[in-house]
Amino acid sequence: MSIKIEMLRCFRTVADHGSLAEAATALGRTPSAVSMMLKQFEDHIGAPLFETARKSRLTPLGELVQIEASRELAHFDRTIAAIEGLSRAELGHVRLAVTPSVAQAVMPPILQSYMKTHPGVRIDMSDSDSASVQRELTAERADIGLASLPPMPGFDRRLVFTDAFGLVCRADDPLTRAWKTLGWGNLAGENFIANGLCQHITDADFAPILANSMLMVHNTTSILSLVRAGVGVTVLPELTVLPEFSDLAFLPLTDSTARREVWMVTQPEKMLTPAARVLARTIRQAKISVDGD
Numbered sequence: 048m049s050i051k052i053e054m055l056r057c058f059r060t061v062a063d064h065g066s067l068a069e070a071a072t073a074l075g076r077t078p079s080a081v082s083m084m085l086k087q088f089e090d091h092i093g094a095p096l097f098e099t100a101r102k103s104r105l106t107p108l109g110e111l112v113q114i115e116a117s118r119e120l121a122h123f124d125r126t127i128a129a130i131e132g133l134s135r136a137e138l139g140h141v142r143l144a145v146t147p148s149v150a151q152a153v154m155p156p157i158l159q160s161y162m163k164t165h166p167g168v169r170i171d172m173s174d175s176d177s178a179s180v181q182r183e184l185t186a187e188r189a190d191i192g193l194a195s196l197p198p199m200p201g202f203d204r205r206l207v208f209t210d211a212f213g214l215v216c217r218a219d220d221p222l223t224r225a226w227k228t229l230g231w232g233n234l235a236g237e238n239f240i241a242n243g244l245c246q247h248i249t250d251a252d253f254a255p256i257l258a259n260s261m262l263m264v265h266n267t268t269s270i271l272s273l274v275r276a277g278v279g280v281t282v283l284p285e286l287t288v289l290p291e292f293s294d295l296a297f298l299p300l301t302d303s304t305a306r307r308e309v310w311m312v313t314q315p316e317k318m319l320t321p322a323a324r325v326l327a328r329t330i331r332q333a334k335i336s337v338d339g340d
Contacts, residue, residue: 052123054088055116057081058096062113065103139322143172144189147267148287149309150174153193153208157333161326168322176243176265184312190323191330192312195244202312207330209306210337212248214298215271215288216280223296230302231256238262238279242270245282248305253282271295286337 061070071078096109177194184192231252241260264270267287284307288297313327
């Protein structure tokens with residue numbers, strides 16, 4: 048007969064109480080059932096663990112076994128608590144890969160709410176361009192991706208929100224004064240900073256502007272820094288230019304209806320951990336406000 052966890056718990060309880068009757072009450076069993084389990088335990092060990100039949104005093108071996116039994120039971124109880132916490136999404140680890148604008152404008156209130164109700168879940172969020180988010184998902188380095196992503200075989204994809212594209216320039220750029228009467232043609236003489244999202248704008252008049260660009264930058268923070276420095280202008284979705292960016296101007300496109308689509312891509316729901324499943328559900332249910340929607 049192998050030693051079972053119930054035997055260790057029974058032995059430790061009797062040793063702690065120094066009485067079969069009190070231990071039986073604590074365990075919710077009869078004294079005879081507790082006595083039988085102790086006998087099985089001692090038979091397996093091959094030596095007595097108590098000096099008297101009343102179980103009030105441990106033998107030297109019993110004192111050593113009590114230490115080991117207490118250590119093993121504590122480990123077992125922690126393991127069970129961890130497993131139950133994981134199953135209830137109270138514990139775990141969720142990996143997010145998102146674009147910078149999503150990280151800045153969308154995720155803060157969502158994560159604040161989620162972390163209040165799931166304080167035991169550790170979240171690892173990386174921000175990069177959409178192509179990098181897709182690579183993270185494909186390589187299984189991310190559980191949830193939020194970006195402009197195409198359909199991916201074997202993954203679930205849900206539209207989270209859309210926002211309009213606009214011209215981004217310095218707030219003191221002359222373009223800001225008459226933009227409502229201008230269009231793509233007026234950008235012909237501007238230094239245009241291309242980025243990965245430009246591919247989503249299919250307007251025929253925009254194609255030559257993109258083709259003639261001599262600067263391609265993928266990171267949104269770097270793009271905005273270049274615009275601030277007067278290196279050029281660019282086209283980005285509305286959420287990339289936060290209200291506090293007072294030194295920049297976001298000018299809605301007057302001759303284009305192009306919009307960025309931000310999708311949430313995950314493994315099929317049944318493949319997600321409980322913690323990731325709950326976070327994905329929280330993102331889907333969030334009310335994401337985009338001006339102009």
